[in-house]
Amino acid sequence: MSEPSLSDLSGLCLACGLCCSGTVFTHVTLDADDKAKLQHAGKELTNDADRINFPCQFLCGSTCSAYKERPKTCAEYRCETLIAAQSGKIGLDDAHQKIASVVALNDKFIRTLPEGIDVTTA
Numbered sequence: 001m002s003e004p005s006l007s008d009l010s011g012l013c014l015a016c017g018l019c020c021s022g023t024v025f026t027h028v029t030l031d032a033d034d035k036a037k038l039q040h041a042g043k044e045l046t047n048d049a050d051r052i053n054f055p056c057q058f059l060c061g062s063t064c065s066a067y068k069e070r071p072k073t074c075a076e077y078r079c080e081t082l083i084a085a086q087s088g089k090i091g092l093d094d095a096h097q098k099i100a101s102v103v104a105l106n107d108k109f110i111r112t113l114p115e116g117i118d119v120t121t122a
């Protein structure tokens with residue numbers, strides 16, 4: 001099985017976004033370099049703390065609107081499905097199916113929440 005390209009792998013994340021939405025993690029921690037890079041690109045943080053709380057202010061649908069300036073932790077993170085697809089342990093189609101089923105399950109869960117409660121406070 002040939003190794004998927006970076007663009008194939010980023011397609012998985014573009015179909016997902018769950019690690020930025022507050023579904024899997026609550027926040028990402030920023031260091032001084034992360035903050036400077038975002039600031040230099042005109043990406044103002046909505047709080048002064050050394051973290052971005054999720055859902056991330058830069059998440060648009062399932063796309064990162066600060067992709068080039070994203071914090072190092074974001075750039076380095078890979079979920080297990082992404083790692084398995086990257087290493088060829090599972091095929092790209094399988095990876096897409098896994099992601100699609102998790103996204104669908106999450107959407108279903110969100111629809112069960114009472115009005116005014118979001119996934120980050122449930």
Ligand code: SF4
Nearest residue numbers: 013016017018019079
């Ligand atoms: S790293 Fe995994 S959980 Fe995060 S957006 Fe990509 S596919 Fe989804």
Ligand code: SF4
Nearest residue numbers: 020056058059064074
């Ligand atoms: S900066 Fe981009 S990659 Fe990082 S959590 Fe926010 S939306 Fe996700």
